[in-house]
Structure formats: C-alpha cells, structure tokens
Amino acid sequence: MVDKAQDNSGEQSTLARSKTTVEVRTLADLARIAGVSAGTVSRALAGKSLVNTETRERIQKLAREYGFRPNQMASKLRSRRTGVIGVVIPLGHDKRQHVSDPFFLTLLGALADELTESGYDLMLSRAIPDHTSDWLERMTGSGMVDGVIVIGQSDQFDTIERVAANYRPMVVWGQYRTGQTHCVVGTDNAAGGRMAARKLIDGGARRLAFLGSTTGIEIAIRFEGARQEAARAGIGITHIPVHLADEEMADEVAAALGYGSGSEYDGIIAASDLIAMGALRVLFENGHQVPVEVQVIGFDDLPLSAQTHPPLTTIRQEIHAGARAMVERLKALIDNSEAESLVMEPRVVTRASTR
Amino acid sequence: MVDKAQDNSGEQSTLARSKTTVEVRTLADLARIAGVSAGTVSRALAGKSLVNTETRERIQKLAREYGFRPNQMASKLRSRRTGVIGVVIPLGHDKRQHVSDPFFLTLLGALADELTESGYDLMLSRAIPDHTSDWLERMTGSGMVDGVIVIGQSDQFDTIERVAANYRPMVVWGQYRTGQTHCVVGTDNAAGGRMAARKLIDGGARRLAFLGSTTGIEIAIRFEGARQEAARAGIGITHIPVHLADEEMADEVAAALGYGSGSEYDGIIAASDLIAMGALRVLFENGHQVPVEVQVIGFDDLPLSAQTHPPLTTIRQEIHAGARAMVERLKALIDNSEAESLVMEPRVVTRASTR
C-alpha cells in the first residue's frame, strides 16, 4: 500500500491523486513536480530573496502538500553549519548516573529553553571520562555541532582546558580559575561557602560539618570557603564526603553524622540542596529538631527546596540567568566574537532550616 | 597563529614538524599523509575487516596524532544512518516550561543512559505544539534522526497517531488506548488511579480530592480510575485542577484546598509526586497533621519522594524499566521488526503520608 501509482509521471494533475502515495524525498523530486530546477526549490524553501514570489509560494505549497522536508544532513554538510549545540555532562567521579542530579537537570531544562529560543537544537551526551580523556573531543571534533556547552567541570578541568586551546565555541558551567582559557559561567563558590558558614555561625552554630564529596572542583571550593570563614571565627569544620546516589545517600548521611554515636553537630553545610534534603530527613528520623538543635543550609536553591520540611535555607545559584548567559556567550563565540567568563554572586535564601 | 606552514606539501617529514600546525580535516588529507587512498583510511578508521592490520594501526595512530575525526555529517549523509535518536517533549497545555517537570527529567536521564549504552546520541527538542501541529514532523521528517521518542502525549494524541501512520521508528511514553497505531510504553494509569483511591479509602478517608490538571490524557485517566474506585465505595471525588509551575503551585494548592474556608478533605490524591509535595507543605503550614487528619498519596515515586516529610506514599511508575523498554522497542522498529506497546502495572509504595 505504499507504491501505488509510482512511475507514471507528468500525465495527471498532481492535485488529482493522493499526495501521500507519491514519494517526494529530495529537492529534485519536488523540482520535477513543480517544473523547476532543484536550485530554485532550495531557494524557495529557504525563503531566499531572489525567487519570484509566485513561484516561491507555489513551491512552498507543493512542499506542504507532499509533506516534503529537506534532508538536514545534506543541508548541514553543504552549508557547514549544523544548528546544533552539543551539551555534555562529564561524569568524572561518582559513576552513578549523575544525569539524574536535579541541579544539572534543571540547568539542562533552562538551556533547552534558551537554545530553542535561539533556534538551536540540543544534542545531549552523557560522557564518562576514562583514561583516554577524549570524551570532549568526541563532541567538539565530530562536525555535528556548532558549539558545545559543558555542564560541570567534574574533575576534568585539565581536559577541558586542553580542548579549549583548539576549539573556541565552548562554554562551561563551573568554577572560574584566574588565567584559565575556557569560557566559564558559574557561581562564586568560595563566596557561597563563606556565606553558608557565616549564616550558621551567626545562628549560633559551633560544631560544623560539611557534607559532600570534594572530588569536583566546585564543591571543593565551597568547602574551602566555608572552612576559611569558620576559621576566622575560630571554628573547625568536619568534612564528610557523601555521594549523591539518591537512595543510599540518606543512609550514608546517617552513618556519617554518627547518630547515635554521640558525636553530634549543630550546623550542617550541605554541598547541594539534594544532600541537604537527605540530611533533613536523617535528622528528623533521629528526632533532632531543625533548626533548634541543628541548623542545615543547602546550596543551589532548587525549586524543590522551598517544599522541604522545614523549608530549606540555602545558597542560591542563578540557574536561569546562568543558562541565558551561557547561550549568549556561546553565540558570540560562534560568531567569532570574544566572550568573557561570568562569575555570579550567590545569595543566601533564608527559610526555616536555620536560625 | 593559525595558518602557519600551510601550503608547503610533501616536502618535510610529517613527523618532524608539530602535528598541530597541519590541518588534517578530511579523509583525503590523512590519506595523503599516510600514502594511501581515502577509501582505505575510511575502512581503517571504521575498524573494518578487510584492511591490513599493520596499515590499519598506522592510520589510526596517525589520526590520533593529528587529532583527526571524520566529519559525522558527511558520514551520516552517505551511510543513511545518523546514530541519533530524537527525544521530544510536547508542551501542549501548560506552557510553563514543562521541561523542568522532574518526572520527565528523570525519564530523560534514564533514556540518556539507555541510548548511550546502545551507541546512540540523543537530540533533545522541547516542542510547543501550535495550530500547525507540525512539531513532531519537524523531528521525524528532518533526516537527522534514526528514530524518535516522545515523552508524554500531552493533548497531542491525534497528532502523534497521524504521524505514526507514516513514520515507524517512534515510541511514545504515555497512555495506551486500544487500537492505537503508535507504540506506547507507560503505566496503567486507570489501575494507578484506582489503587490510589483504594489506599486512601482503606485508610479511612471519606472526603477525597484529586489534585491535578486533566488536560493531558494520562492524568485524566488517573482521575477517572480514582473516581470509579471511590464511586464503588459510594464516595465522590472533588477534582481540583492545579498546574505545575513550581513556585506558585503551593499557593494554588492552598487556595484550592479551601483553607481555611472550612471545606476540608481527609484524603488527597495528587496527580504527581510534585503536586503531592506541594500539598504536603500547604497542609503543614496550615497546621494539619498528615496522615492523621489528612492522607496524601502521590504518583510517580520519584527518588525525592522518600525524602519528604512525612515520606510520601505514592503510586510507583517504573521509570528505568520504562526507559529500557522504550529503547529496546525503538531499536526493533529501526530494524524493521515489530514492537508491541507495553502497559506496566503500577504499584503502591507505602510510606508515611497515609494510614
């Protein structure tokens, strides 16, 4: 039921027979039907200037009728622009499918919106950096994308720098280091860490714990900021590396916090809101009052963080503004303009998990 | 600093000068350097069978040294397979950027994992169906993907059916309707709705509310299931359409639940865990005890739902199994095999928000 009335050309009115039975797969096919050349069809469909309005409309109508769409692969190959942005999430440490990290996912959603807005498609690649460390080049060197966005540096700072030396249209979400080559957009993690510690200390906390693995540079810097701020108040911070695997995290947090070994904290700085939520739950299950006995502060300010119990005080990262900034910079780089890195100021969002 | 030593060919040892100064952009370039033909390079790089092991390794080494990667656009055009799966999320109703819906995002993450595993790249497209309703064809007809996965039917069932009539490699997450053309993977939403109502009624609830907009077919069916089950117990359900926009949702829920107008419910069936979390929070803020005064049950069983306070009882959808099933079916369809729809049984996950 597909190949009816195939090879009898030029005879009957094209309008008379069912459009769906004729295979129109190429510009040439349509050109034949329209009685013009492939070049003209190309121009007409692209809405180009120098085509007679009448022919253009006729061709567009025909294309619609036959459900014809130009093959993008051919178009992209010829025109040397793909209209696609690669988004890659390196899963350096912590093999567990990081992709479900709500922060990354939220950022991804925002990026999808911004890119779509700018007429780009988004090609997602979850990369697992291994010894070859060509996870990034696979994207940048593929000829399939006009530019690349990397969500999170993980522990791959050096790889990213190396690639950036030869590949310009790339923007990375993460931590800025003075003198770096690649264009990065992110939060001032040191400041965020400091704010978090300050907030808890101001609320009266004296026995602080920092929850989160510092393998990734961003979190390492958050910890460092918190540590410094606490030191200025003559307070130490215990670093407790917990991982993000959703289900088990709570158990890990429970074990880490040492309930009921007696070694308790009165202030918990979580490396992310997700970890903070785990902590909140463990605290509750162990009968600890938040924020009366223990204060908890998160990092990110995910939409969900207002919904926790108690609502979570956290260090806000501007995800949507960040996504917009990244896309804007990437477009500049694609146009061969310059683009400066952007370090955004975090800000304390006070809710009910701190005093 | 880019065009040094460009046009002096064939003279010096290729090993003597810095590899990075020579532009090796095509198979032909590399072929020249290796002293073979482009065809051989192509075969060698593809690890094809009939190439001398020695030459193959030499060519691969050269490719690595010069950082050469074959242009995918050209490759895909010629070989007529793209290695890319399009994932599209229709935003039919509820324009607010649905992309941040945690359920979709979780499913997306799982799909990314499965597809990567199978060697496919993932092209993400957030589609806003408008009057033209060609949002799907833009993907299926583009020649850019080997197959398409649609996450959620939204209110676009008919459009999907129409496209499915002419485009085979497509799998959709959503609700199954007997006799439909397109291959769908999803949960038995009617059963899920019934289970939810039953659970609350068994716990003693008598004044039920269903929270969620029923514009999308899946949620409409959940509501219908709940309604029927409740009817069998001689109980009615008030339908309260709330939307998913993160921030405002809680307010909307608060208003909807009529606090403190006095018209209170003792059982709340949420169309999704996200809505349930909003309800939990509103309930808490209004001083209502969950589950003693009011029971709440969600739908989805997102990882986060174990972290709420109290931990959320919910109807579990098998997201990861679903993702795997979708990819498996899609691969079958790409291979021109058949693929049957899959309706998965939901299951009550009892935690602490119900009696």
Added chain:
DNA sequence: ATGAAAGCGCTAACAC
C-alpha cells in the same frame, strides 16, 4: 529570476 554544475566529506560497490 532561474538553470547548470560543482562540490561539502564521506562510504560502498566495483575493480584489480
């Protein structure tokens, strides 16, 4: 304003 022709960079017959 339109047609003809030359590729974009690669793969796959087909030769040898």
Added chain:
DNA sequence: GTGTTAGCGCTTTCAT
C-alpha cells in the same frame, strides 16, 4: 588488501 569511482541530498557560485 587497496585504489577508483560514484554518488548521499543539498547549497551556491556562475552563467544566462
């Protein structure tokens, strides 16, 4: 085994 030859379907000069 490897070289040669034709394209994949489109865009874009260059003519006319």
